[in-house]
Amino acid sequence: MSDSLKYKDVYEQSINQPDVFWGKAAQAVQWTKKWDKVLDDGKKPFYLWFAGGELNTCFNALDYHVESGRKDQVAIIYDSPVTNTVKKITYGELLDKVAKFAGVLTGVGVMKGDTVIIYMPMIPEAMMAMLACARIGAVHSVVFGGFAPNELAIRIDDAKPKIIISASCGIEGKKTLAYKPLLDEAINIAVHKPQKSIIYQRPQVKADLIAGRDLDWEELMQTAKAVPSVPVAATDPLYILYTSGTTGKPKGVMRDNGGHAVALKWSMKHIYDIKPGEVFWAASDVGWVVGHSYIVYAPLLYGCTTVLYEGKPVGTPDPGAFWRVISQHGVSVLFTAPTAFRAIKKEDPNGDYLKKYDISCLRYLFLAGERLDPDTYHWASGMLKIPVIDHWWQTETGWPIAANCMGIEQFPIKAGSPTKPVPGYNVQIQDMDGKTLPNGEEGAVVIKLPLPPGCLPTLWKDDKRYLEYVTERPGYYVTGDGGRFDLDGYIYIMGRIDDVINVAGHRLSTGAMEEIVSKHPDVAECAVLGADDQLKGQVPVGFVVLKAGVDRKPEEIVAELVQMVRQELGALACFKEAAVVKALPKTRSGKILRSTMRKIVDGKDYVVPSTIDDPAVLPAIAQSAKIIGYGKKK
Numbered sequence: 001m002s003d004s005l006k007y008k009d010v011y012e013q014s015i016n017q018p019d020v021f022w023g024k025a026a027q028a029v030q031w032t033k034k035w036d037k038v039l040d041d042g043k044k045p046f047y048l049w050f051a052g053g054e055l056n057t058c059f060n061a062l063d064y065h066v067e068s069g070r071k072d073q074v075a076i077i078y079d080s081p082v083t084n085t086v087k088k089i090t091y092g093e094l095l096d097k098v099a100k101f102a103g104v105l106t107g108v109g110v111m112k113g114d115t116v117i118i119y120m121p122m123i124p125e126a127m128m129a130m131l132a133c134a135r136i137g138a139v140h141s142v143v144f145g146g147f148a149p150n151e152l153a154i155r156i157d158d159a160k161p162k163i164i165i166s167a168s169c170g171i172e173g174k175k176t177l178a179y180k181p182l183l184d185e186a187i188n189i190a191v192h193k194p195q196k197s198i199i200y201q202r203p204q205v206k207a208d209l210i211a212g213r214d215l216d217w218e219e220l221m222q223t224a225k226a227v228p229s230v231p232v233a234a235t236d237p238l239y240i241l242y243t244s245g246t247t248g249k250p251k252g253v254m255r256d257n258g259g260h261a262v263a264l265k266w267s268m269k270h271i272y273d274i275k276p277g278e279v280f281w282a283a284s285d286v287g288w289v290v291g292h293s294y295i296v297y298a299p300l301l302y303g304c305t306t307v308l309y310e311g312k313p314v315g316t317p318d319p320g321a322f323w324r325v326i327s328q329h330g331v332s333v334l335f336t337a338p339t340a341f342r343a344i345k346k347e348d349p350n351g352d353y354l355k356k357y358d359i360s361c362l363r364y365l366f367l368a369g370e371r372l373d374p375d376t377y378h379w380a381s382g383m384l385k386i387p388v389i390d391h392w393w394q395t396e397t398g399w400p401i402a403a404n405c406m407g408i409e410q411f412p413i414k415a416g417s418p419t420k421p422v423p424g425y426n427v428q429i430q431d432m433d434g435k436t437l438p439n440g441e442e443g444a445v446v447i448k449l450p451l452p453p454g455c456l457p458t459l460w461k462d463d464k465r466y467l468e469y470v471t472e473r474p475g476y477y478v479t480g481d482g483g484r485f486d487l488d489g490y491i492y493i494m495g496r497i498d499d500v501i502n503v504a505g506h507r508l509s510t511g512a513m514e515e516i517v518s519k520h521p522d523v524a525e526c527a528v529l530g531a532d533d534q535l536k537g538q539v540p541v542g543f544v545v546l547k548a549g550v551d552r553k554p555e556e557i558v559a560e561l562v563q564m565v566r567q568e569l570g571a572l573a574c575f576k577e578a579a580v581v582k583a584l585p586k587t588r589s590g591k592i593l594r595s596t597m598r599k600i601v602d603g604k605d606y607v608v609p610s611t612i613d614d615p616a617v618l619p620a621i622a623q624s625a626k627i628i629g630y631g632k633k634k
């Protein structure tokens, strides 16, 4: 913790003089051309950070460190209990590989501004592929390996990649999953066809390559020539990352180069209180925003060693996995999702595995991705005896909106709260009419524009959909979360107020699942809701009404629906339960009463809405929920 900084001063300057504040932060980044303006608000509500400036993100993450004395420092520790591998890659070695792979990309025709999809497991080559794209100004879009071919196809059609980079397989706990058949199926489904794909062959599975389209990573690397980084505009896209909205069509969050580099570098010191040269571990997946920001870009931009962990918190091989990694590699800061800690707590409630390791190197545990429930907070802080920091953010923002900023001023922790807005974010609570509410009152959590650097400037090729975030309440970005400030100015995030749910820290859309369920020939209509779950935070639960005349066993239909969601969206959706009901509760205007259904499913008290069409439907829903194991009073 810094003695000289005070949160109040830092925060106020960031809000009142954003250009002075971020202009100063930007000096930590290497620019090939200085910006003309820190903040260009000429096209409100589209804001541009560091307009006129030029830089290269890969240069900042690699070349700069090699040139300034970190050549032999380890950049990546690849720790893969599922393949029994630990491999260390220095900044010098990583730069060599990335510069060569960038040469491979240019060799197959990828140019500045082209898009590239990366569908890879947690192996160093996934990071190399991302950095190589950044090096040549190509825009990457990493798709999480757990997504089914149909979801990959949707992203191919939206991002229109010139090439796709993939691997022969992923290893998920005890399962080895061949990726190539999934990739082939996705390319078949997609309308847009990439020109080439580059496949990294892992020893566990050998992928069959299609002549003329598929190329072998290692073969290409043997003859590749290293290429230098190219300057790109600060406002040029670095990547697209798809995330769930409220419909079946994911949103392509766009990230720029300049604002992203500045914000992430600033966050490492001021939020995470880590120093260059130390080991930072974000136990997530490169397919999620946490992986983009805190496995790949931020630790490397800041000159840290990052851990790339291909394993789970439990089962690979036991609930001591995290403690083993921390002690073996000297991890200073760990960042993961509360679900991971709930999984460890479930298998090792007394911390017997923890006692086997010396983890005195660990200074902080940061948790995000879903609400940190007070039970998990108390368990983790009791076990670890270090600050356990809840922090709140979203794919859209790319870095934390609220946190207890360890590098600025450490506030007393209140369980259930991610503490205070991070400098740069003017967070407010509003009522239904857009009126700002005083501390203590709950409402919609919004952020006054402009958002700080690093947040989404827009959605990929979809300014119109981006505007939905910022025009519903003019002048404010709507986060989609509900919450409140307490009288001490601590924020509490109470959950989504839209149809997005969070399953094991993975953001999913119930709307997307409803679209899949509705395609079943026997289903007339359906509702999918997020139900509270002790391990995963939330899990989806379906209610389906069958078409008139369908006379089949409900359990058969439900099994088919479960299979459909698994096949079309992916196993990660964890859609395992649905009930067949006679009718869904609706308002007289036909709107499904989802929030009332959610309360029923979670066994909470509910008020029968005055607008309900047929109140008799609610007890029937409650009864069906109980049959499938939900709706019990807590």
Ligand code: COA
Pocket: 144, 145, 146, 147, 170, 172, 173, 177, 283, 284, 285, 288, 290, 312, 313, 314, 336, 337, 339, 340, 343, 368, 369, 503, 504, 505, 506, 570, 571, 572, 573, 574
């Ligand atoms: N590729 C393919 N399939 C995947 C996958 C991937 N990368 N990731 C998950 N899946 C599959 C799993 O194999 C599982 O399939 P199954 O239904 O056939 O068993 C399903 O998706 C659900 O996976 P998961 O939610 O990981 O459940 P789990 O029971 O295997 O593990 C936890 C439970 C708590 C250990 C796990 O969810 C976890 O590690 N959570 C931490 C989450 C996290 O890091 N989130 C990132 C945000 S910071």
Ligand code: AMP
Pocket: 243, 289, 367, 368, 369, 370, 371, 372, 390, 391, 392, 393, 394, 395, 396, 418, 479, 480, 481, 493, 494, 495, 496, 502, 505, 506, 507
């Ligand atoms: P994602 O875009 O996948 O990171 O999901 C973002 C959403 O996860 C947020 O809008 C919140 O609903 C939820 N979330 C993330 N972090 C937290 C947190 N610390 N507390 C409460 N909710 C969180």
